[in-house]
Amino acid sequence: MSSETQSFKGVGTPTTRMYGLMAVIALGWVFLGGLFFTPEDAVQGDAVRIMYVHVPTAWVAYLAFIVTGIASACWLIGKKHSMGFDRVAGASAEVGVLFMAMTLLSGSLWGRITWGTFWVWDPRLTTTAFLFVTYLGYLAVRGLGGTAEQRARRSSVIALLAVLEIPLVHFSVVLWRSLHQRATVLSPDGDIKMDGLMLFTLLFGVFGFTVLFAWLVSHRQRIIAMQDAQQINALDAAVTERLKEVQA
Amino acid sequence: MSTDSVINFVDAVVVYNGYPALAGVTLRVERNEIVLLQGPNGAGKSTLLRACAGLMPVIRGTANVLGYDLTVDRESVRERVGLLGHQNGLFGELTIAENVAFWSTVVGASVEERNSAMERMAIDGKLAGRRVSELSAGQKRRCALACLVVRRAELWLLDEPHAGLDAKGRDEIDRIVKEAAASGATIVVASHEIERAQQLATRTISLVAGQVRDSQ
Amino acid sequence: MSMSTSRIARAVAAKDLRIELRSRVVTNQVLPFSGLVMIMFAFALDNDDVLQRVAGGLVWLATLFSLFILVQRTFAVETNDGALDSLRVAGVNPQGIFMGKAVALFVQLLVLEAMLFIAAIVLYRVNVNGSGLVLLVTCVLCATAGLAFVGTLYGGLTAGARGRETLLPLLLLPVVAPVLICATRATESAFRSGGLTVGEGWPWVAVLAVFAAVFGLGGLLSFSSLIEE
Numbered sequence: 001m002s003s004e005t006q007s008f009k010g011v012g013t014p015t016t017r018m019y020g021l022m023a024v025i026a027l028g029w030v031f032l033g034g035l036f037f038t039p040e041d042a043v044q045g046d047a048v049r050i051m052y053v054h055v056p057t058a059w060v061a062y063l064a065f066i067v068t069g070i071a072s073a074c075w076l077i078g079k080k081h082s083m084g085f086d087r088v089a090g091a092s093a094e095v096g097v098l099f100m101a102m103t104l105l106s107g108s109l110w111g112r113i114t115w116g117t118f119w120v121w122d123p124r125l126t127t128t129a130f131l132f133v134t135y136l137g138y139l140a141v142r143g144l145g146g147t148a149e150q151r152a153r154r155s156s157v158i159a160l161l162a163v164l165e166i167p168l169v170h171f172s173v174v175l176w177r178s179l180h181q182r183a184t185v186l187s188p189d190g191d192i193k194m195d196g197l198m199l200f201t202l203l204f205g206v207f208g209f210t211v212l213f214a215w216l217v218s219h220r221q222r223i224i225a226m227q228d229a230q231q232i233n234a235l236d237a238a239v240t241e242r243l244k245e246v247q248a
Numbered sequence: 249m250s251t252d253s254v255i256n257f258v259d260a261v262v263v264y265n266g267y268p269a270l271a272g273v274t275l276r277v278e279r280n281e282i283v284l285l286q287g288p289n290g291a292g293k294s295t296l297l298r299a300c301a302g303l304m305p306v307i308r309g310t311a312n313v314l315g316y317d318l319t320v321d322r323e324s325v326r327e328r329v330g331l332l333g334h335q336n337g338l339f340g341e342l343t344i345a346e347n348v349a350f351w352s353t354v355v356g357a358s359v360e361e362r363n364s365a366m367e368r369m370a371i372d373g374k375l376a377g378r379r380v381s382e383l384s385a386g387q388k389r390r391c392a393l394a395c396l397v398v399r400r401a402e403l404w405l406l407d408e409p410h411a412g413l414d415a416k417g418r419d420e421i422d423r424i425v426k427e428a429a430a431s432g433a434t435i436v437v438a439s440h441e442i443e444r445a446q447q448l449a450t451r452t453i454s455l456v457a458g459q460v461r462d463s464q
Numbered sequence: 465m466s467m468s469t470s471r472i473a474r475a476v477a478a479k480d481l482r483i484e485l486r487s488r489v490v491t492n493q494v495l496p497f498s499g500l501v502m503i504m505f506a507f508a509l510d511n512d513d514v515l516q517r518v519a520g521g522l523v524w525l526a527t528l529f530s531l532f533i534l535v536q537r538t539f540a541v542e543t544n545d546g547a548l549d550s551l552r553v554a555g556v557n558p559q560g561i562f563m564g565k566a567v568a569l570f571v572q573l574l575v576l577e578a579m580l581f582i583a584a585i586v587l588y589r590v591n592v593n594g595s596g597l598v599l600l601v602t603c604v605l606c607a608t609a610g611l612a613f614v615g616t617l618y619g620g621l622t623a624g625a626r627g628r629e630t631l632l633p634l635l636l637l638p639v640v641a642p643v644l645i646c647a648t649r650a651t652e653s654a655f656r657s658g659g660l661t662v663g664e665g666w667p668w669v670a671v672l673a674v675f676a677a678v679f680g681l682g683g684l685l686s687f688s689s690l691i692e693e
Contacts, residue, residue: 130638130641133634133637133638134638134639136634137631137634137635137638140631140634140635141621141631141635144628144631145265145266146693147263147305147307149305150305150693153689153692154621154689154690157686157689157690158621158635158690160682160686161617161639161682161686164678164679164682165638165639165642168642168671168674168675168678169638169641169642171642171671172641172642172645172646172671173645175645175646175667175668175671176645176649179649231266234266235261235263235266235268235307238266238267238268238271239261239268239271239272239308242268242271242272242457242458242459243271243272243457243459245456245457246456246457246459246461301553302553303549303552303553303693304693305693323555324555326552326553326554326555327554327555328555329553330553330554331550331553333546333549333550334546335545335546335549335550336545336546337545337546337547337549337550337551338545338547339479339483339541339545339547340544340545341482341483341486341487342479342482342483342486346479346482350475350479351554353467353471353472353475354467354471354472354475354476354551354554354556354560355467355554355555355556356467356471379486395550399554
């Protein structure tokens with residue numbers, strides 16, 4: 001519980017710098033490859049390039065959801081209620097919300113370009129929208145105040161309830177959309193014939209965005225740790241102040 | 249450090265909204281004592297009582313109530329503790345009888361215990377049939393105390409029990425407190441009514457700025 | 465002196481329903497409000513065929529709008545005079561409190577939905593009979609159980625102080641979406657709207673039952689953590 005008295009040098013460590021570099025390289029390749037080196041699709045033309053952003057961010061959005069769920073469970077179940085799990089859960093949710101927004105945005109643009117509509121009631125897109133709103137709610141619950149332990153307890157329960165709820169939402173939407181038999185594909189990435197380079201760029205993009213996710217989460221959770229420590233320092237100062245009140 | 253003491257706090261810190269409402273409280277209350285907790289507004293009397301009831305987390309120091317370590321588990325102690333806070337915890341649309349009946353049922357008290365509690369609080373049949381929302385502050389307080397009495401708690405925590413009562417009502421509170429102590433309960437009363445409470449209490453603890461000033 | 469969960473639940477449910485009978489908030493405020501909502505839908509949609517087709521969805525939408533009011537009301541009863549705190553201090557089993565409040569909320573929701581369905585039959589000219597009625601009743605029971613469980617659960621978290629009540633719609637709406645989807649589809653089958661048969665409605669009711677079971681259990685396990693300070 002001691003305060004960090006050395007000057008602030010950033011929250012990076014050699015490990016995070018290493019995979020930060022990996023993320024930059026991978027995403028750099030995806031950027032160049034996605035925009036220039038890979039061929040355009042026979043049907044969609046250049047619009048297919050949105051896939052290199054949309055698919056990986058969708059994957060990371062779900063990964064973030066899973067990480068928050070697992071970290072919340074670990075916090076609840078562990079006897080010591082180690083705060084690291086709570087911080088990872090919170091950081092993952094924040095980063096996850098960012099990626100969910102990117103997924104929705106890129107999916108929406110893609111749909112507009114290929115199908116002429118900004119939105120389709122595709123199960124995956126709809127579930128992502130729900131995931132987005134649910135996690136906004138989760139972050140709001142994290143912001144309710146109190147000590148770090150109180151925050152951890154409330155939000156871990158909410159996260160696990162979300163883990164119960166999201167599959168139910170997804171299943172309901174799948175059932176719902178399967179009624180509306182569409183002969184055509186329900187999402188733009190259904191019919192693309194993947195050339196080797198496209199597939200590689202796509203997978204490399206998934207890898208790159210995942211590493212980016214890990215980098216963002218580890219930095220964010222360290223910042224949360226520092227914020228929590230700062231709260232404790234503020235408390236120490238307030239206690240000392242009050243103790244002085246009596247001695248005066 | 250005797251484990252027999254009912255309340256044993258050492259440098260306990262309790263936070264509310266980021267503010268240390270209790271900034272290092274050290275006190276001991278032994279079995280069967282009637283302790284008066286006094287101090288100015290904002291000293292932390294209500295917070296201390298709520299902390300003893302296990303309602304607020306103690307984040308520093310030691311806090312043992314009835315043998316339970318509140319820094320580890322503040323839920324198990326609650327069954328054995330009775331708190332009368334600033335609010336009465338009553339349901340306005342129900343009558344006194346219904347309120348007491350509800351509280352009796354959820355804590356597992358028998359009908360005899362329920363009737364005896366209402367008797368002790370001098371609640372007759374006519375009063376018992378009136379809705380709580382129509383009552384005076386003093387009558388509501390008596391109803392709240394009846395709901396507390398029915399629980400037969402080992403430790404009573406009373407936050408300004410005399411407030412809003414007339415002289416007769418205050419006498420009744422004192423009578424109840426003495427009876428409870430006589431039957432083995434330990435009582436902590438936070439009150440501004442220093443003279444009256446000092447007659448009642450075996451000991452006085454002064455709380456200032458979230459710490460114990462002195463204890464006689 | 466700890467009591468069994470079911471006795472506590474019964475006492476809490478009885479208490480809540482008795483308070484409702486005395487204060488008549490549901491009958492005097494919520495029912496007129498949702499009746500008005502049903503009429504507003506007709507103003508907005510302005511097409512008898514469309515209204516008849518979507519009547520199922522409108523009933524459940526009106527239910528959800530009123531759900532927030534009902535949930536906030538059921539917890540306002542507890543926080544008005546610090547009763548929830550007193551229940552916590554008394555060490556009353558939170559699972560009992562959860563079940564009791566959920567049962568009371570269930571009953572109030574049923575009353576509301578009965579009125580809404582009557583309004584739909586009158587205003588939107590749908591009708592239901594025979595096997596459709598069996599489907600409808602089962603659907604209503606399962607959906608309402610689910611709504612009562614999640615309403616009580618998230619209501620407990622957002623109860624009381626510090627501007628938490630505004631969090632309730634944000635938390636609750638995504639969670640009740642499956643209920644809206646499935647209950648509406650089952651209701652449309654019961655009304656035989658748009659050429660649906662009654663048989664097609666039963667899978668939806670199965671999902672509603674799963675939802676209710678999941679959140680009933682989830683609620684029992686989580687309620688104490690969410691009302692804790």
